[in-house]
Amino acid sequence: MIRVILPHHLRTLAQVGGEIELEIEGPITQRSVLDALEARYPMLRGTIRDQVTLLRRPFLRFFACEEDLSHEPPDTPLPDAVASGKEPLIIIGAIAGG
Amino acid sequence: MSGVRVLVGTRKGAFILASDGKREKWDVSGPHFAGWEMYHLKGSPADPNRIYASQTSGWFGQIIQRSDDGGKTWHQPGTPAGEPAAPGPPKSASNKFAYDASANPLTTHQWYDGTQHPWEFKRVWHLEPSLTDPDTVYAGVEDAALFRSTDGGESWKELPGLRGHGTGPKWQPGAGGMCLHTIILDPSDPNRIFIAISAAGAFRTDDAGKTWKPINRGLYSPYIPDPRAEVGHCVHHVAMNPSRPKVLFMQKHWDVMRSDDAGDNWKEISGNLPTDFGFVIDVHAHEPETIYVVPIKSDSEHFVPDGKLRVFRSRTGGNEWEPLSRGLPQKDCYVNVLRDAMAVDSLDKCGVYFGTSGGQVYASSDAGDSWAPIVRDLPAVLSVEVQTLA
Numbered sequence: 001m002i003r004v005i006l007p008h009h010l011r012t013l014a015q016v017g018g019e020i021e022l023e024i025e026g027p028i029t030q031r032s033v034l035d036a037l038e039a040r041y042p043m044l045r046g047t048i049r050d051q052v053t054l055l056r057r058p059f060l061r062f063f064a065c066e067e068d069l070s071h072e073p074p075d076t077p078l079p080d081a082v083a084s085g086k087e088p089l090i091i092i093g094a095i096a097g098g
Numbered sequence: 099m100s101g102v103r104v105l106v107g108t109r110k111g112a113f114i115l116a117s118d119g120k121r122e123k124w125d126v127s128g129p130h131f132a133g134w135e136m137y138h139l140k141g142s143p144a145d146p147n148r149i150y151a152s153q154t155s156g157w158f159g160q161i162i163q164r165s166d167d168g169g170k171t172w173h174q175p176g177t178p179a180g181e182p183a184a185p186g187p188p189k190s191a192s193n194k195f196a197y198d199a200s201a202n203p204l205t206t207h208q209w210y211d212g213t214q215h216p217w218e219f220k221r222v223w224h225l226e227p228s229l230t231d232p233d234t235v236y237a238g239v240e241d242a243a244l245f246r247s248t249d250g251g252e253s254w255k256e257l258p259g260l261r262g263h264g265t266g267p268k269w270q271p272g273a274g275g276m277c278l279h280t281i282i283l284d285p286s287d288p289n290r291i292f293i294a295i296s297a298a299g300a301f302r303t304d305d306a307g308k309t310w311k312p313i314n315r316g317l318y319s320p321y322i323p324d325p326r327a328e329v330g331h332c333v334h335h336v337a338m339n340p341s342r343p344k345v346l347f348m349q350k351h352w353d354v355m356r357s358d359d360a361g362d363n364w365k366e367i368s369g370n371l372p373t374d375f376g377f378v379i380d381v382h383a384h385e386p387e388t389i390y391v392v393p394i395k396s397d398s399e400h401f402v403p404d405g406k407l408r409v410f411r412s413r414t415g416g417n418e419w420e421p422l423s424r425g426l427p428q429k430d431c432y433v434n435v436l437r438d439a440m441a442v443d444s445l446d447k448c449g450v451y452f453g454t455s456g457g458q459v460y461a462s463s464d465a466g467d468s469w470a471p472i473v474r475d476l477p478a479v480l481s482v483e484v485q486t487l488a
Contacts, residue, residue, distance in 0.1 A: 009133055009158060042177045047158040051194040052219075059157040093157045 002033055003088035007060075010048070010091070014041040019088055028083035030062060031074040048091060059094040102443045103168065103485040104451055105149065106459055107136035110477035112151060114169045121449055121463040124472045130172065131163065138438055140225050141485040145232040150251055152222040152237075160221050162192045162237075162251050175251035191253045195219045195237070195245055198258035207241065208270040217241045217261070224438060226281035230288075238278035242269060242295040244307065257307035260293070265312060265329040269298035272332050272351075279437055280333070285340045292346065292361060297322075297332035300348065302361050313361030317350060334377045335437040339386035347389050347416070349379040349437070354391055356416050367416025372403055378440035382465060383448045387415040390442075390450060390466060392435040400455075401432035409452070411466050425469035426460065433458070438481040445486055453479025 004020045011017070022036045038045045049056050056062070061070040065079045065087050081087040100119035106112065111129030130136075135154045142148035147168045153161040163172045175192040197217050209215035220240040228234035233250040243261055245254040269276060277296055284290035289306045292313075299314040312329050322330045332351035339345065348355040348364065352375050355364040368374035373393045382388035389412050395403040402408065407426040410419040433454035443449035450466050453459045457476035460469045 007157070009155065012132075013158075013161065043161075043174045045191075046160065046193040047155075050159070051191070052196045057157065057159060 001085040002028060002036070002082065003085055004033065004037060005088045005090045006044075007091060007093040009093070010044060013043055013047065016041070021085075027075075028078050029075050030069070030072065030078065030089075033078070033089055034074075061092050061094060063090040063092060064088065100445060101487045102445065102449060103141070103146075103487060104441070104459065104461070104472065105139035105141065105151075105169070105481075105483045105485070106453055106476065106479060107138050107151070107438075107481035108453075108457070108477040108479050109135055112136040112139055112153075113473070113476060115459065115472050119445055121445075121461060126473055127169070129477075130169070131161075134161070135221075136480065137221060138224050138481040138483070140227055140483045142227040142232040142235075143229050144227070146485050146487055148227070148232040148250075150225040150227060150235050152225055154221040160193045160195065160219070162222070164251050175247075175249075176253070192251050195222070195239055195254055196256075197243060197261075198256040200258055200262075207266050207276060208268060210271065214267060217243070220275060223277045223279045224281055226283060229283050229285055236281050236283075236291075238281050238293065240275045240277040241271075242276045242278040242298060244278055244281070244293055246307070259303070259308050260301060260310045263301070263310050263312070265298070268327070268329050269295060270330065272296040280336045282336060282338050282346075284338075284343045286343045290343075290360070292336060292338070294333040294336045294348075296334065297351075298329045299331040299333050300336060300346075300361055313357070314364070315362065316357075316364030316366075317355065318353070318366075319351065321351075335379050337379045337381050337389070339381040339383070342386045345386060345415075347379050347381060349376050349391055351375065351397060354379065354416065367412070369412070369417030369419055371410055371419050376435075377437040378435050378452060380440045380442055380450070382450075383442050383444040384446065385413070385448075385465075388413045388465070389416065390440065391419075392440070392452065394434060400434045402434075405430050405432060407431045407433060407454070409450070409462075409466055409469075422462075422466045422469070424467065425462075431456075436480055438483075439479050441482050441484040443484045443486045449484065451482050451484050453482040455479065 002022045104115040111132045113128035116125045137152040139151040149165040151163040164175045206214035222237045224238040226236040237245040244257045280294035282292040294300045301310045317331045334349045344360045346357045354368045356367045357364045376394045406428045408421040412419045433456040440452040448465045450462045455478045458474040459472045462469045
């Protein structure tokens with residue numbers, strides 16, 4: 001079981017409250033987590049990664065276990081603590097504009 | 099009983115203002131999509147319960163929302179809220195605006211520094227539902243292109259003939275980005291569409307979007323290298339009265355213009371306006387020679403002149419303008435009115451509505467003679483549309 005925390009506006013869009021829990025088979029990577037997230041919440045397609053390029057949107061960052069994973073390749077395995085459900089993958093909107 | 103529904107897009111959500119035909123008491127609902135930039139909402143002329151909305155964010159990109167019950171509930175087309183994942187083709191392509199790579203030969207436009215820059219989708223500025231089919235809707239986007247959906251907004255395809263016109267390398271972004279902000283469907287000819295781009299100019303198709311021609315003859319823009327160029331003009335908005343589809347009115351960056359031949363030729367009608375810079379322009383629903391603008395001081399100072407909020411009305415199709423100020427603030431007012439933030443209803447007398455950067459939405463139920471705020475403390479208003487309900 002994978003835990004994901006979304007920023008406020010995406011929680012509103014997906015109509016979810018707190019954390020999201022996802023069951024994923026196979027390697028636990030940014031790509032597999034986002035694939036599972038978008039499959040369950042299709043209204044999120046295009047909001048975290050671009051609909052066409054599938055690249056992470058520039059003002060969003062991925063954190064887990066106090067590490068910034070935003071620039072990791074999408075198929076790099078996420079930390080064991082995320083794969084085991086001990087720690088969440090946190091998707092954060094950049095604080096911009098003061 | 100007749101009524102009106104005013105659809106307001108703001109920097110931080112959408113609001114729906116409803117009244118009966120007297121237009122004296124208003125119900126306010128919202129914010130819908132709180133915290134998101136709502137660039138535009140517009141109802142289908144063929145089904146007033148069908149409303150499309152452009153929801154955008156610098157963080158999370160573009161979302162298309164649709165209501166089938168007059169704005170009470172909303173969903174992303176093709177993605178009912180809470181629906182579990184299902185096998186089959188991917189859903190929620192309603193926010194997928196992929197440029198058509200066959201838009202030959204165009205791949206770049208002019209950037210601020212004069213170099214060429216690739217097209218990059220940023221947001222939907224304007225949604226224009228079909229006059230006859232609730233499931234067909236056009237989207238004007240930034241970077242400038244025209245898209246169409248024929249399945250109620252579930253999927254979108256570019257009409258690539260516009261970018262393929264060949265003048266694209268001379269199109270350039272204005273201060274707000276390179277946006278296609280105006281879409282006018284000709285009620286007398288389903289093959290004719292007018293669009294306008296800042297900063298490229300106005301274009302017309304006479305074959306339902308396959309091919310386009312620039313319609314900018316007569317425009318004069320001293321701030322571009324060739325002031326009378328075929329394209330490159332910063333057109334802010336264009337308006338038409340449906341009863342006379344060949345007569346167009348334009349608020350350009352500077353200059354208010356008029357065409358009597360479907361855009362083939364334009365002449366200036368700024369006349370006695372205190373300044374002919376501005377964004378909005380609209381036409382009275384029943385008097386096609388009565389037009390409205392809100393003059394703005396300058397392109398450097400985006401607020402009304404002299405601290406006075408005044409709509410100017412011409413009843414002679416331009417050149418002779420009268421200020422309309424009754425009910426509007428006449429001191430210490432420094433708001434702007436953006437290009438899609440004025441609309442008219444089709445009741446008798448004609449109602450006129452506009453929203454400001456200060457969050458006020460003003461209404462006149464007597465064609466502009468007097469005004470009153472419907473709301474005055476919304477987030478900055480980006481767009482105002484009105485539906486006249488039977």
